[in-house]
Amino acid sequence: MLFEGFSTIFSSGAVLYLVVGVTIGIIIGSLPGLTGTMGMTLLLPFTYSLPSDVALGALIGLFAGAIYGGSIAAILLRTPGTPAAGATLLDGYPMAKAGQAGRALATATIASATGGLIGALTLSFLAPLIAKVALKFGAAEYVWLAVYGLTMISFVSGKSLAKGYIGGLIGLLVATIGIDPITGVFRFTFDSMNLMGGISIQAMLIGLFAVAAALNSIEEYDKPQIKQIKIKKVGISLKDGIRILPHVIKSAFIGTFIGAIPGTGTDIAAFLSYGEAKRSSKNSEKFGKGAIEGIAAPEAGNNACVNGALIPMFTLGIPGEAGTAVLLGALMVLGLQPGPLLFRDSPEVIYSVFASTITSNLLIILLGLLGARIFAKILKLPKNMVTAVIFALALTGAFAMRNNVLDLFTAAFAGIIGYFMTKADYPVAPVLLGIILGPTVEQNLSRALLISGGSFSILFTRPISIGFIVIIALTLFSHFRRQRKKKKSRADIIAEEVAAETAHLED
């Protein structure tokens, strides 16, 4: 099946879109302030007219490219282009300062691609197996699965659980606007024709993740741009390659595993990989001063994590963090219903997407090594000018999807509200989780009740359901306790240690 996927993407010209996706991803990821989630929302309107597998491939390529691209800014500017590259700068910048920027960039490129490749292969082999199990789920299980997906809000809530869940519930309510799919009743449409189809997910995505981020760049417009370190020669020696290989492989598995657990993210994968490499390395005293392993480990980890996070997204329809939530939204905008049924109903799409993710990692090596100098040049672009064009691109994209001014207003208001929410420590990712998972909860709840003849007991009697309920209860309980006791998770502790190490890195 996977080979058929490869032959599809190479014969249909999907590879070209993949090259475009990965290239845009690297550029967007390398520019501080622009993230992969923003890039995906901006690319989404352009993918609408493409076949869904080509479109998805390009979006995933962009996501992977952005996570890799973050390392370029981390190494050359000492500013992570994306949060996931936060660990990379610890050793990347000192190495670049010592005149080895090219060696650092090549390490990051090779490690990212290898890590991503291992993650993508794991995804391709593991996902169909998980989907096979998930296909046995009935309506009641789906309800709990989606509710479990919603408890991911606990992980992205930041300081206050209440604030995170308020965002999630608002998202769930927004999702009820429009025609009720079960009974056909109009809900909260304010007698507007335009609202009958519901709020456009596309416009919400653009607002929350592109417009809001661009507003944030406006706020920081007077921050001076950091001077870049010059690149001499791009490449690493065979000796370097052998030295980093065990760390890359280990980090790739850490990253894939972390990604596959919903509620984590690429930044956590990067920091955990860095911590493990430092712990197990023979020259751990060189970490923080330009150790090559210190670049390879987090980069392999975060790119592997991208692919690991696709496992629950494709098989169960559960997004692990903001990036996959945006992808999941994109999936729905493109007319695909995420979840195990996707494997049964459109396996050709799935396998061509898997082939795309594998290919995109090979493209990262190619583009990263050949184009390092060009990407470094793009980093010099004046940020404010880029921001101005992003506003135009985001607003046009919101309008163009359905040729609808209402969508433009949705994007504008979602952007403004999203900006202020972030300012007041209300996380925006839960809103998206609510919008995406809301219909799944409601429709399956209704289906379950139809099957049971109106009795709610169907939700609590099947063994898989009870398993989910236990997991949900544990997730909620542990987070509630952690917040009360202000206890820290292992990832937080490592992130803090790393932050302490960066502190003395100041020059």
Added chain:
Amino acid sequence: METKRKKNWIDICVAIVLYLLSVYVFIESSNFPESNDNALNPSAFPRILCVLLCIAATALLINALRGKITTNVTIDNKLQVFLVIGLIVLYAIFLKSVGFILCTAVIVFLILWLVKIRKPLPLILIPIFGTGLIFFLFDLLLQVPLPPGLLRFLF
């Protein structure tokens, strides 16, 4: 330009707005027709959400009143941020009547002006080429008809 507000009034206001929202949803959903079979009533799910929302709002309110949550909102360069917000809203209002090309060129120009770009070359070229590029991508490449507005005579 930096302001700091130490009070929790933001969270208290949010909680009150959420209560009002819940009340509205309850009243509005009472007009929904009931479902004939055992399926979920159209009003049921929004109402469940509102109950949960009220619980979350109460948790927020209690924490805010006890001073456990403090929300500080610090916005640098307020003038720029609020003017750009205004521009976005105006863009949405005028896109249909004034047209894509004029609106987009103007908003890009004004944003550039607001972030203190004064060199004439970028100030003129970025709006023109930025708008041109987006027009090319959407209108010509993707065949999405963008509103011509006042420039209707050109098309």
